[in-house]
Amino acid sequence: MAQDDNSGVDLVAADSSHAEQEFAGSTGTAVIPRDAFENPGFEPHRPRVTDENPKREKRAQRTVYTLFYLSILGSVWAIAAYMLFPMESNDVGAVRLNNMFVGIGVTLALLGIGFGAVHWGKSLMTSAESIDIRHPISSTPATQQGAVEVMRQADEESGFSRRTVIRNSLIGALLAFPLPAVVLFRGLAPQDQLPVELLSHTMWRRGTRLTLDPSGTPIKASDVTIGSAFHVVPEGLAELEHGKLEEKAKAAVLLMRLEPSQLNPAPGREDWAYDGIVAYSKICTHVGCPVALYEQHTHHLLCPCHQSQFDVSNNCEVIFGPAKRALPQLPIAVDDEGYLVAQSDFNEPVGPSFWERH
Amino acid sequence: MSLDRSVTNSMPANRKKLMNRSKRRTGRRHPLATVALLALGLVFTGGAYAALSSGSVAQAEAEPTSQETIEEGKKLFQANCATCHGLDAQGNNGPSLIGVGAASVDFQVGTGRMPMQMQGPQAQVKPPQFTDEQVKQLAYYVASLGPGPDIPADHLVNGGGDAANGAELFRINCAMCHNVAGAGGALTEGKFAPALTGVSGVHIYEAMVTGPQNMPVFNDLNISPEDKRDIITYLKYVQDNRSPGGFELGSLGPVAEGLLIWIFGLGSIVAITVWITAKSN
Structure with missing residues (x-):
């Protein structure tokens, strides 16, 4: 074998004849390929420049300890930078400087140790090749037998198999233990309402005025000129004390005005628009991103997350992308003072699919 | 100008006296205050004359209604x-x-x-x-062919508004197409919302009022002129202030950031791994 190439003493090369001997007795059904891979042994040992040239060795040594000193410098600098560049309140520029200089120090400290150690190992530590023989994973039969014996003895002494009432009550206790978690996690959801119910309804009611986001100013039909897009929330959203964001996330609406002749309302929806003004849910039916990229000439609405496209002139039907359902339309009308109001809530749940809604 | 200079020249002679007097009067008026006031008045008058005389020439050329x-x-x-x-x-x-x-x-x-x-x-x-x-x-x-939105007045487009209010309105009305930092973004079938960096306040205002091409119209009843001024202020603020979080990478968001970390971050990890496992020379 190639053992002579290695000056190492602790070398144990895998011996092919040894392996063959072990298999010779009981091959069973095992297939022994005739062109079995032969252990090629080691490549000839190639000394490094640092092994041969003392100057290079000195230089490598210098590099390694310089890297370690750099690391010390980095650590000290990180501490100094933390004090030199304090994070003053209300100044984002100071935070930026602090992060940058502390970061440079810590980076230097860690990389210095890492690169130094690797360079040390590669250029100065011994480069002799050697083999560590892999040991079998399983224990010896005697140890296995011992473990079985311990288990058997423990069972006998504790009476685990004999005292069935105790054993079964213990199993019962262990099974019951996770049950409180189920109840506690259910408690994280709204208590007195069914989630399906909550997802199916929004703040919009008959007569709720359409108001501007974020000011809450009610919108007159005459304010909405052709080609306009208004970002709308229901009246009273700003006054809500709890769950304002949850309500906004369901009730957000995009209001657009087209030429009335460009709208093709579906049967039953003829009176849901007012003089070319239409209101659609802004929540994408795919995974709930706000669909608000409105192109006023093509009348297409684009969802920025996954490029679903909806055609406003055709009831916001999906014309491209992963969304499966059209955007729900909010039926609107005008009240006595000329303000836009909702005729009712959406007639279907807004947003993405959920259980019991596909 | 000549008057100004003569006053300044005559100054040193009686400066000491003035200074003493002013000290006695508990510093209510600086000894140079008179001179400064005079100089300021002269500069102001001269400047105003120059501005008006040159303005009248310009006006004759582009009088809106003429x-x-x-x-x-x-x-x-x-x-x-x-x-x-x-x-x-x-x-x-x-x-x-x-x-x-x-x-x-x-x-x-x-x-x-x-x-x-x-x-x-x-x-x-x-x-x-x-x-x-x-x-x-x-x-x-x-x-002159029909009534329509006019070119906005200077005080609405010079960026002197409330940047915080402008930022909120921009996020609600504009950011979905133009990107939260105004870096622009893609629309459908080759159309795109252009970047807003380097666009003058007048043009931003006019785009909001008129809705050019596929951009929706944001009339004054949707976003009031003052709110439009605030939006322009916000855009100027974003443009003039460096990002506090480090490199902006074009403010394009996760795409640019992900690309950088995948190519250069992972690339350097691969390079270090190769270096660690390579046999030393």
């Missing part, structure tokens, strides 16, 4: 725009321009979008083809 301006604009229009928009702006291959207002023309021609270079998903920005004065003449000619 018949001459409109006539000049009409000539320019018929020579450069009538092929598509019709001889009387009634529309031909292109849309009718009656009632689009001066703001629309100032935006489209002032940013170089019109005259359009070629048909495509949308008209692209290029160096303006007309001088500022010609743009104004065209704008007031088109404005």
Whole structure:
């Protein structure tokens, strides 16, 4: 074998004849390929420049300890930078400087140790090749037998198999233990309402005025000129004390005005628009991103997350992308003072699919 | 000027006396206050005269309502725009321009979008083809054809508003297309929302009022003129202030950041791994 190439003493090369001997007795059904891979042994040992040239060795040594000193410098600098560049309140520029200089120090400290150690190992530590023989994973039969014996003895002494009432009550206790978690996690959801119910309804009611986001100013039909897009929330959203964001996330609406002749309302929806003004849910039916990229000439609405496209002139039907359902339309009308109001809530749940809604 | 200098020259002689007196009067008036006031008055008067005299010359050339301006604009229009928009702006291959207002023309021609270079998903920005004065003449000619949004006043577009309010309105109304930092973004079928960096306040305002191409209209009842001023202020703020979080990478968000970390971050990890496992020379 190639053992002579290695000056190492602790070398144990895998011996092919040894392996063959072990298999010779009981091959069973095992297939022994005739062109079995032969252990090629080691490549000839190639000394490094640092092994041969003392100057290079000195230089490598210098590099390694310089890297370690750099690391010390980095650590000290990180501490100094933390004090030199304090994070003053209300100044984002100071935070930026602090992060940058502390970061440079810590980076230097860690990389210095890492690169130094690797360079040390590669250029100065011994480069002799050697083999560590892999040991079998399983224990010896005697140890296995011992473990079985311990288990058997423990069972006998504790009476685990004999005292069935105790054993079964213990199993019962262990099974019951996770049950409180189920109840506690259910408690994280709204208590007195069914989630399906909550997802199916929004703040919009008959007569709720359409108001501007974020000011809450009610919108007159005459304010909405052709080609306009208004970002709308229901009246009273700003006054809500709890769950304002949850309500906004369901009730957000995009209001657009087209030429009335460009709208093709579906049967039953003829009176849901007012003089070319239409209101659609802004929540994408795919995974709930706000669909608000409105192109006023093509009348297409684009969802920025996954490029679903909806055609406003055709009831916001999906014309491209992963969304499966059209955007729900909010039926609107005008009240006595000329303000836009909702005729009712959406007639279907807004947003993405959920259980019991596909 | 000569008066100014003579006063300054006569100053040192009685300065000491003045200073003593002023000290006794518990510093209510600085000894140089009189001189400073005089100088300020002179500079102000002179400056105002210069501004007014030069302004009157400029005004004569581009008086918005003057018949001459409109006539000049009409000539320019018929020579450069009538092929598509019709001889009387009634529309031909292109849309009718009656009632689009001066703001629309100032935006489209002032940013170089019109005259359009070629048909495509949308008209692209290029160096303006007309001088500022010609743009104004065209704008007031088109404005004379029918009422429409006018070019905004200077105080609305100089960025002197409330950047925080502007930021909120921008996030609600504009950011979905133009990116939260105004870096622009893609739309459908080759169209895109352009980046807003380097766009003048006047053009941003006019774009909001007129809704050029596929951009929706944001009239004054949707976003009030003061709110529009705040949005312009926010855009100027974003442009003038460096990002506190380090490299902006074009403010394009997760795509640019992910690309950088995947290519350079993982690349350097691979390189270090190769170095660690390679045999030393």
